[in-house]
Amino acid sequence: MDDHTCMVNVASYFIDFLAEECCGKCTPCREGLKAMQKLLHGLTSGKARSGDTLLLKDIAEHVKETALCGLGQTAANPVLSTMKYFPEEYEEHEKEGFCRAGVCPEMYSLEIDPKLCTGCGACAKICPAEAISGKIKEFHTIEKSSCITCGSCIDTCRFKAIDVIRRGSK
Amino acid sequence: MIEITINGIKTEVLEDTKILEVAKKLGIKIPTLCHHDALPPDGNCRVCQVEVYDRERGKGKLAIACMYPIRKPVDIFTDNEKVRDARKSVIKLHLNRCPQAKVIQELAEEYGVEPLDERFIEEHDDICIRCGRCVRACEALGNNCLSFSGRGWNREIVPPFNEPPEGCLGCAACAEVCPTGAIKVTEEEGFREIWGRKFRLAKCSRCNEYYATEEYLKKLDPDEVIDINLCPRCKKAEEARRIGELVK
Numbered sequence: 001m002d003d004h005t006c007m008v009n010v011a012s013y014f015i016d017f018l019a020e021e022c023c024g025k026c027t028p029c030r031e032g033l034k035a036m037q038k039l040l041h042g043l044t045s046g047k048a049r050s051g052d053t054l055l056l057k058d059i060a061e062h063v064k065e066t067a068l069c070g071l072g073q074t075a076a077n078p079v080l081s082t083m084k085y086f087p088e089e090y091e092e093h094e095k096e097g098f099c100r101a102g103v104c105p106e107m108y109s110l111e112i113d114p115k116l117c118t119g120c121g122a123c124a125k126i127c128p129a130e131a132i133s134g135k136i137k138e139f140h141t142i143e144k145s146s147c148i149t150c151g152s153c154i155d156t157c158r159f160k161a162i163d164v165i166r167r168g169s170k
Numbered sequence: 171m172i173e174i175t176i177n178g179i180k181t182e183v184l185e186d187t188k189i190l191e192v193a194k195k196l197g198i199k200i201p202t203l204c205h206h207d208a209l210p211p212d213g214n215c216r217v218c219q220v221e222v223y224d225r226e227r228g229k230g231k232l233a234i235a236c237m238y239p240i241r242k243p244v245d246i247f248t249d250n251e252k253v254r255d256a257r258k259s260v261i262k263l264h265l266n267r268c269p270q271a272k273v274i275q276e277l278a279e280e281y282g283v284e285p286l287d288e289r290f291i292e293e294h295d296d297i298c299i300r301c302g303r304c305v306r307a308c309e310a311l312g313n314n315c316l317s318f319s320g321r322g323w324n325r326e327i328v329p330p331f332n333e334p335p336e337g338c339l340g341c342a343a344c345a346e347v348c349p350t351g352a353i354k355v356t357e358e359e360g361f362r363e364i365w366g367r368k369f370r371l372a373k374c375s376r377c378n379e380y381y382a383t384e385e386y387l388k389k390l391d392p393d394e395v396i397d398i399n400l401c402p403r404c405k406k407a408e409e410a411r412r413i414g415e416l417v418k
Contacts, residue, residue: 024300024318024325026214031263034323035290042289049287062259065232066216 004154004164006103007086008093012040014078022071029072032063036079043090044104046097053090057083102151102164109167110147110154114139116161123153123162176246189220189235189246200235200248201257201277203264204301206347209310211236212302215264217277219256221247232256258283266290268297271350292323298352300325304344313337313389315365316344329365340369340383374401376408 001010019033039056042048060076067073083090092098099107112123112132117139124132124140131147134140142153142162154162171182176192183192188211193200203215213234222238223230223245232252247253261283264274269285277283300318305327308316315335319328329335340362345353355364360380362369371380372387381401390396400408 019322022322024320024322027216027260027263027300030300030323030325031267032259034292035263035266035286038290059259062256066219066256066260068213068216 004101004103004151006044006099006101007082007089008040008043008099009101009103011079011082012037012044015040015075018071018075022075023069026066026068026072028063028066029068029075032059032067032072033075035059036063036076040079043093044099044107046093046104046107048094048097050094053083053094096166098166100164102149102154105149107167108149108164109144110142110149110151111163111165112140112142113161113163116159118159118161120159122156122158126152126156128152172240173243174240174246177248183240185241186239189222189233189238189240189248190218192240192246193235193248198248201280202236203273203277203299203349204303205236206303206306209303209306209347212306213237215299215301216260217257217264219253219260221250221253223247254281257281262286264299267292267294268299268350271297271299273349274299296326296352297350298327298348299350300327301349302327303347303349304353307343307347311343312339312341334366338365338367339386339389340364340367341386372398374404375399376404377401 015033015036019037022029022033024030036056036059039048039052042052056079060079064073064076064080067075089100092100093104093107097107102108102110119134119137119139121134121136121140124134128150129146129148131143132140132153133143172185173180173182175181176196177198179196181192181196190200190202190205200218200220202218204212205218213236216234218235219232220235221230222233225243225245230252235248258281261274261277261281262285265278265283266286268274302318305316305318308314315329315338316327317330318325320326329338342355342362342364345355345364353364355362357371357380360371360373362371362383369383369385372382372384373380379401387398
């Protein structure tokens, strides 16, 4: 896990898994995990409402307290611990629809830093949307309107020249 | 005998007594959904939360009253803030799934529970709260025709293969114990329909009431020793009359 791991996405991944594995016997786990899933899907798609993070925390804490078995009692842990140690990521997801790790689709923009770009062209080659242009050995640019934020360019760039920035900012 | 306190009231109980039993004896009300006096407890609704304070460990923990067996001296709180808060959270989740169920609405009103917003509403076509009372009733009184099926949110209670159950006796014990009325029973002209099956009802020759399905009577009395033409009430009346004549 590094700075390109979105902790809200991590929590969402685990809750998806746990909601699938839930046996469905007791109410908090069966209904609570579903509700937490809804909230996390909203947070990771830019559709969260104000107060969602607090609501998610509330439901998570109650599921942990009232569940019948160990699955329900520990299901809330990924959410609660990511909230505890990465509160800024939750806040940015909820309030700004911004994913600083560059993971959640359409919640970030990509920009090439001209000071670091060597013009190797690797990113342009791998971009599935053909959104990157530039001459070899000259700094490249990403056409934001074509960019589908798949993140392939970030994974490819060996010079850490691609930054994750807020959408609509320069 | 184990000495405990419940809401500050001191009392003594036998080992393994459930908290709910003690509360009932003392007239302390604890809300329940999946509990039924005539059926074994299941502990799935999580509404009957209480706090059990363990004196040895100096810690309080939530437990469910219908199943928690008392095995050492503890202090039980059935209505403090922690308990009410936990109960409210569970009722909120029940309310989200089945807002039309009257028993849930009443609980929500009693505890001042507000529903979650409209995003959390999932489309579904039943008002079953998955309490499992029908399953346990069919195990105890019927032919074991109902069971849980599936996993997670989609868990549901169905007869085998979701088809009209062959072993069903039409006793409608399941519908009787259902807290939300999720099981449909219709009776018309001496026939009862339930779970997609139709049953003929036996009629009492004395009071003219339909009182049981023939299948159920057959299970109770396979050798047909009992006269099915009399309902239990009229049978008693007949017996009383006969005893009266003998005494004369």
